[in-house]
Amino acid sequence: MLSPTEPAPTPKAIPHVDFELDDLDADEERYLDFYRKVAVHEDMLVPLAAHHDGPNSYYVLFDRAATWGPGMPQVLAVHLQRDYEKRTFSFEQAPLPLPAMAQSWLVHRGCPHDAISLGPELGPPPADEATRALERRLVGDGDRYAMGYSYTSDDPDDMVIVVVLRALDEQALSPFRVVVEEVDTETWTHTLREGGFDTAGEALQWCDDRLTGEAGPLPPVRPAATAGHPAGVAKAPAPRPPGRSR
Structure with a gap:
């Protein structure tokens, strides 16, 4: 129990995902596709693991919004590919039920096996x-x-x-x-x-x-x-x- 003079502990902040796409342009259809499949719930996505390798980024995300749909997979794997010269990006994504399956999906898209370990404090x-x-x-x-x-x-x-x-x-x-x-x-x-x-x-x-x-x-x-x-x-x-x- 805290004494009346002790400050309450600060709750641990939930990590925020940043896809780092602000300086990139893309056609409207691609932006809409990314928004519909990934970014629509960006504030509900918790990064369980991430790796950045030049223009490539790999994410294992827990989708807190998926709990609204009974039985739905709650893990999202995302692979972003940026072209800084053309200032565009492309992406792949897959909703999966288990973090290890998301890690596997990313590994087989070029992410180094040892670079996408899950944060031990999450889950x-x-x-x-x-x-x-x-x-x-x-x-x-x-x-x-x-x-x-x-x-x-x-x-x-x-x-x-x-x-x-x-x-x-x-x-x-x-x-x-x-x-x-x-x-x-x-x-x-x-x-x-x-x-x-x-x-x-x-x-x-x-x-x-x-x-x-x-x-x-x-x-x-x-x-x-x-x-x-x-x-x-x-x-x-x-x-x-x-x-x-x-």
């Missing part, structure tokens, strides 16, 4: 080495899988993210994987686990059961005979889930 830290190991694998090998479905629940009684991925390697013995992040609100840590499935339907059903509290343990992953590649992020679409009533 619950990993609870164990299994979580840290899977996150490292997600960042490094994220182009081996395509994301087909995700659901983010920020219910304070059950904070969980489920993601379904499809292997791009036709040799994979577990062609579909589920990655699950769970937050322990008492210890303020998170765990990340993965399981392997033979069909998209089985993977989606497990996710649905998890979100309703009825899921059993995740089945083990059966890796391809050539190597055990982790779940991650890629570009090809995967089967869409059935409609949810949530």
Whole structure:
């Protein structure tokens, strides 16, 4: 407890993202596209990680506005490319459910692997080495899988993210994987686990059961005979889930 004479602690300011585009021109359509997809909620974007390399900038952003849409991914990956001679810019962006998936997306667009580490003071830290190991694998090998479905629940009684991925390697013995992040609100840590499935339907059903509290343990992953590649992020679409009533 503070004594009456002690000043109250100053709340820690939420970091602000600066895309540094004020001195660049672009056609109106590109500006509108960037505004609609990224900057419309600029004051709600919290930088979890950023790296600047000359004309290139890479951002992992937490989108606080995404919590308004049930189940929506709450992490945004942004790659900015500036042309200072022509005074223009271009960009790519992707909403993703997990920070490690956003890091992977940026790494495979030229960001150095070691340059996009997450700020340790933002968000619950990993609870164990299994979580840290899977996150490292997600960042490094994220182009081996395509994301087909995700659901983010920020219910304070059950904070969980489920993601379904499809292997791009036709040799994979577990062609579909589920990655699950769970937050322990008492210890303020998170765990990340993965399981392997033979069909998209089985993977989606497990996710649905998890979100309703009825899921059993995740089945083990059966890796391809050539190597055990982790779940991650890629570009090809995967089967869409059935409609949810949530």
